[in-house]
Amino acid sequence: MTLGEFISLSRRDLRGGLRRVGRFSAGAAFYIRAAVRLAVAVLAGRFVIPLIFKLAARNLFHDRLRLAATITGIVFSMVLVTVQMGLFVSFRTMVTTMIDHAPADLWIMPLGTKCFEDPALLDERERFRALSVPGVVEAAPVLVSFAQWHIPSGGTTPVLLIGSDRNELGLQPWNIVAGDLYDLAIPDAVAVDRSYFERLGTSGLSDTVEIRDLRAKIRLVTQGIRSFTTTPYVFTPLDRARSYAGISPNKATYLLVRLQAGANAESVRTHLNETLAKAEALTPDAFRSRSRSFWLFGTGAGAALFAGALLGMIVGVVIVAQTLYASTKEFSNEFATLRAIGSSSRYIYTVIIIQALLSAAIGFGIAAAIGKVIVKATADSALPVLIPGGLMAGLFLLTVAMCVLSAIAAIVHIMRTDPAVVFTR
């Protein structure tokens, strides 16, 4: 195939696809308009409720056992999808938590940095290079490094040190539940999250511990600053972090850049990238995107979550399709009668689609309730399941789409039924 033929075919496919989308949209608009008009007329008492709803509901509720199987299938499927997508959202949020809480206009990092937790180091000379670029007001160093935390009862556990000085550009702990941010200025002071007390072998505020054989005292406690890697974050001033990590005083992992008011971030970033030797500058959005890309897709974690969600959807489609098909087959005499007395194909589709939608609504309602319980139950875990409103709405639409898709087999079966069979049954 030549390139010209390929382009021509692609255009034809695109036109065909757009036509189909147009037809689908027109069909959906027709149904929505008709439904709204009908609802208004029924509420005004001018119309009676169409039997189509009664037929669908009675077909669905006629066999309670099958209904239970259908709903169970939808619930299992949607809980699985909800958990996977909730984990995905949570993961996506957690991998950028530190970036979200840093008040930087630009981030400077060692070339090739893949994510926030990447512990490569910059030389302090890069800071001076950055400060020489017009538009840069400040470039505050931040150290991110692993260190060994000595558990008082014995043994060690790795922690991720966040070393930053307390200033306008500092990466400071938030959600403080005990102590004060000023307390971090006290010698040996560190901040930890209370969800890691057990892991760190501490009972909380004022406990004295050791990090890399150096004394540290918990002066600040936070809540909910958790890492999906399960390695606890420990906040401390920059110099102390360097000591705990055994890193020389002229090194840092990041430079948080504050720009002059009115400076164009993109042009400053370009200028910085031309000026820096072994570092690069990124906007916070670009750094978020890079971190997400690495953790979600570079490690395969996101793909695994999506695969789980997809599997859940497939299971749901198969179960709902099977039960809808069986229900439709059981009522095939009634559908044939409907056809014999002159009901249009659209009328029959609608009966089956309403059955599917009712199943979706019931199944989703239960799945959403279970989802809420899971959200509460995992709230304090390393990777809590998050179901924001948008995700919930998306999952509802997905359930509806899944159930409507499942109705196709039933619709095909019924449209192949010859109405003349009513004379032979």
Added chain:
Amino acid sequence: MSDPVVEASDVVKFLGHGAARVQALRGVSLSLSGGELVLLMGPSGSGKTTLLSVLGCMLSPNMGSVRVCGRSTAGLAPEQLTQLRRDHIGFVFQSYHLFATLTAMDNVRLTLDVRGDFSRRVIDRAKEALATVGLSHKTRSYPLELSSGEQQRVAIARAIIGDAAAILADEPTAALDGENGHAVMSILAGIARQGTRGVLVVTHDPRILPFADRIIHIEDGRIVRKAGNGGLPAKP
């Protein structure tokens, strides 16, 4: 009697495929006019049901033509045939084919519902149709709460509510005892006597011969005899 409501001319219909293909109708012609009740009789396998399906626009003839209320069915798409059936033909089936989960009222109303008529007057029309078949007191009953004769009367009410010009009934008395069969045929004959509708009844049941204006005998896919009701007892 008025103009034909259903007409068939030289209708040929094959059923099945390949070695199983059979010629069910071999050049059948008949007409049904408003105001008459016609019986279609014949042995099993003679083509009665196939003819009823063709006249009811459920099957299309391979050859010949069918006209419903003056409109030819030739070349019509399935949805157009469905519409023709919806607008002009009412069916009464041997095994009633009522919806077990709907009340008598809703079963009757269904004919208008599939036409998209959701106005409040459908309730009055359903009540009227049920009154015509003597079931005013059973509007809220479900089919399983009705006797066989009552179920068939609900099916007749469903067939007439839409003002169909032709009522096609397939063995409407086959599952009924003599008394109920008589009652059902009386209702169908009454509908025909109103003058606007024609009623075609496929039957094996000799008890209902007195209700016929005409009797058509079919054998092996051919009409072998057409007769008036001369010599038969007077219509009740």
